[in-house]
Amino acid sequence: MPSYSYECTACGEQWSEILPIKDMNKPTELRCAQCLQYGTVQKKLTTPGFVSDSKSVLRRAGTEWQDVLKKVKKASGKGNTIHD
Template structure:
């Protein structure tokens, strides 16, 4: 279940609730506990769900050479695997 954030228009009080998607509008139907003001759902952003998208390798040319140089100067404790 997602967590939704709400804010009172009157006093600015904010709170979070863990609700089912179908219940996300329920707190907006009730008055604020502190000032009896109107509660609004705060939309912070939603995750983007993308399927079937491939990303091409956009590493700059010569990046392996840079890693090799770093690896050679790092000594025995290097964790770089080229």
């Protein structure tokens, strides 16, 4: 389930909740747990988190691919902008 972030416009309290998509606006209909005011909770716009495995693209590709890249770099001359 996705995580949604909320903020109270009255007191500035911020929190996140894991909710089904159909319930993402329910906290905005409730009062703030900190200052107890109604109509002050807003859903914040946030970017989704991103997780990947710890291996770099070059490590997953294997040593043969790294050898090809080294040959390309060597053949490109002294003025190349290829970095290791």
